[in-house]
Amino acid sequence: MHLKSLYPDPPQNPSLLNAYSVLAGRPGVTDWPDFTAHVEYHTGKKYSFKELCARINHLATALGGPTSLGGLGLEAGSKERIGILSDNSSVSCCCSRMSSNSLTCPLDRTT
Secondary structure (H helix, E strand, O other): OOOOOOOOOOOOOOOOOOHHHHHHOOOOHHHOOOOEEEEOOOOOOEEEHHHHHHHHHHHHHHHHOOHHHOOOOOOOOOOOOOOOOOOOOHHHHHHHHHHHHHOOOOOOOOO
8 A cells, every 4th residue: 555645745855965965065054143053061162053064174175185285085986984083072073974974975165
């Protein structure tokens, strides 16, 4: 038996979609007001949404930038693995995961 929802079908996903694109890569995100997006439990330090996006973009640039410019040259489709060693900081963990997610599809890091 096949049941049909009473609601309309959801729109199709874009062909290049990942967690980073959903969080920070959508159109209009730069127009949002800055707000607290993360608070570290142990220190109480607050990070705004724009600060988190900047940290994620800087780390993604270091991971995916060409080796001739000091980056690691990682790119989508390569069989490379990323190992992350950081202090006991929730923001470091969050940013490292999101930056590695951002490398799974092409995106414009010029903004």
